[in-house]
């Protein structure tokens with residue numbers, strides 16, 4: 431049985447990956463993972479492939495083990511894995527409780543590693559892995575500091591894994607969009623002294639379409655939008671100190687106004 435496994439499938443880009451991958455008619459089942467079970471089940475009305483909801487909180491220590499045991503029982507071939515769960519929070523580092531950062535690291539870092547690890551034995555030549563990193567992976571980002579650091583981890587992890595898996599014919603791509611119009615901001619934006627200048631958004635459809643296209647072209651990083659690709663290039667050559675200065679100017683704290 432050929433399947434896709436998609437985390438963060440209950441909304442945003444994860445959900446968009448479900449819809450886009452289904453259009454290829456390449457999957458017997460699409461396994462969808464997130465906490466909101468009803469939303470996962472509701473995906474069935476939008477797709478042709480069978481949806482298998484695997485509701486779980488990926489920050490639970492036993493989550494990866496549970497996924498591993500369902501995979502062992504079913505013995506599918508995983509053609510595509512998409513890690514699209516994750517969240518961030520805009521604030522000054524010291525303002526948020528430490529538990530928030532622990533939870534964010536568990537979801538954005540540990541769960542990506544664990545889900546990838548347990549899925550890999552079921553992948554073959556031609557299988558593909560999409561890891562949702564972020565534009566914030568390219569530089570250190572004050573006021574969404576830990577989130578950006580988790581995404582830098584995902585970028586580094588994905589690119590190195592892509593090299594390691596070359597001999598097995600499995601490709602890995604880090605998807606690094608600038609802001610995308612999703613529920614991400616419902617969780618990221620809270621009452622605090624940091625002003626969030628969200629100047630523009632990409633649509634999730636475009637991010638996913640670009641990622642699929644970049645995967646076909648053999649890229650290991652996908653950035654949607656010509657101007658963002660241009661700026662990403664500059665971030666590689668500019669000293670990060672300078673890039674951070676520009677960002678901080680944009681995202682001025684209320685207290686500094």
Ligand SMILES: NC(=O)c1ccc[n+]([C@@H]2O[C@H](COP(=O)([O-])OP(=O)(O)OC[C@H]3O[C@@H](n4cnc5c(N)ncnc54)[C@H](OP(=O)(O)O)[C@@H]3O)[C@@H](O)[C@H]2O)c1
Pocket residue numbers: 437438439440441442443444463464465466467486487488489514515516517518537562563564565606607608609610611612613614615
């Ligand atoms: N939106 C942006 O501007 C942007 C830009 C670059 C990168 N990204 C990254 O892209 C990925 C997708 O984000 P999005 O924008 O599509 O946001 P979103 O709509 O908020 O989706 C996040 C997904 O993660 C799932 N999730 C959250 N906590 C979870 C947990 N503890 N266990 C299991 N699943 C959990 C959510 O489902 P449940 O709540 O049902 O569990 C949801 O399906 C994230 O990694 C995000 O960091 C976002």
